[in-house]
Amino acid sequence: MKVLRYSTQIHKWVGLAVGLQVLFWVAGGLVMTAIPIETVRSEHRLKAAAPAALPLDQALPLAEAARLAGVAPARAELKTTQRGPAWVLTPLEGAPVTVAAATGRPFTAMTADEASALAVAAYRGEAAPRPAVLLDQAPKETGREGPIWRVxxxxxxxxxxxxxxxxxxxVTRRSAVWxxxxxxxxxxxxxFEDGDNFNHPLLIGLTALTLSxxxxxxxxxxxxxxxxxxTVRAVRAARRKAAL
Structure with missing residues (x-):
């Protein structure tokens, strides 16, 4: 039968070609369902921050802060941080600019000891930190750009x-689990480059082959x-005929 022959050949050779990827899909699905996403994000290692009152008397008006920062913001946010109130000024083009709300200027440089102390204050657990390291460029795993402290x-x-x-x-938590x-x-x-593209030709092609x-x-x-x-029907018919 041609349909049986063609189906067998397609099933065999295509299965050989994509079988390894199907194994990866199943293994990946197992990992993603077996490990709680909260654990992946290290949410259990971050202390819940108590709501803090925003000291408005310590903050410059938006217009003055924007002038001192040299930014014409299309959007602005006044918020509390571990180092005091801050204005986050987002221009129409370019990255947001964060300045101390009290001065309209960038915060003073943070020391390694201060970075370690802030990390420990935010950490839930008893583990000791390693010395804080200031990275000139944030690693790709952070999804961010520019300098960043790592603890x-x-x-x-x-x-x-x-x-x-x-x-x-x-701003970001990572771990061996992540x-x-x-x-x-x-x-x-x-x-394998960015980890966020679902629509590239390789994935589409392999999915189509797997469907086949x-x-x-x-x-x-x-x-x-x-x-x-x-065959079962033929055997039953033969048995009934023999019994007659």
Whole structure:
């Protein structure tokens, strides 16, 4: 039967070509369902910050802060930070500019000791921190650009806190669990560069090939079940005929 022959050949050779990726998809799915996303994000390692009153008497008016910062903001946010109130000024083009709300100027440079102290204050657990390191360029895993403070903790997950050099806030959390999860996530979507592209030709092509395996598998299953059912009926008919 031509349908059986063609389906068998397609199923066999395409299965051989994409079988490894199907294994990665299944393994990645297992990892992503078995590990709680809260653990991946290290939410259990971050202390809940108590709401703090915003000292408006210490903040310059927006217009004055923007003038001193040399920014014409299209959007502005006044917020409390670990280093005092801050204006976050976002221009129409370019990155947001963060300045001390009291002066309209950038915050003073943060020391390693201060970065460590702020990281410890935000950390939930008993693990000791390693010395804070100021990175000139944020690692790709942070999803950020520019300088950033890194503080590693000696716990089982090897938690890392990344802090803003301006405000001292923990802007990103990473760990060995996150990196393990991220590895399988990249295998799952086949984007090893950025880990966020679902629409590239390789993934689409392999998904289409995998669909052909499923379709031909159903065809083979249907043909074989029909053949087995025909055999069972023939055997029963033979037995009834012999019994007469």
């Amino acid at each position: 590693d903790f000696n716990n089982a997950e090897r938690t890392t806190f990344y802090l803003s050099p301006q405000t001292g806030e923990v 990196r393990f999860y991220d590895f399988f996530w990249r295998l799952h979507i086949l984007d 395996i499923v379709v031909t598998g159903f065809i083979l299953l249907w043909i074989r079940l029909a053949r087995d059912l025909k």
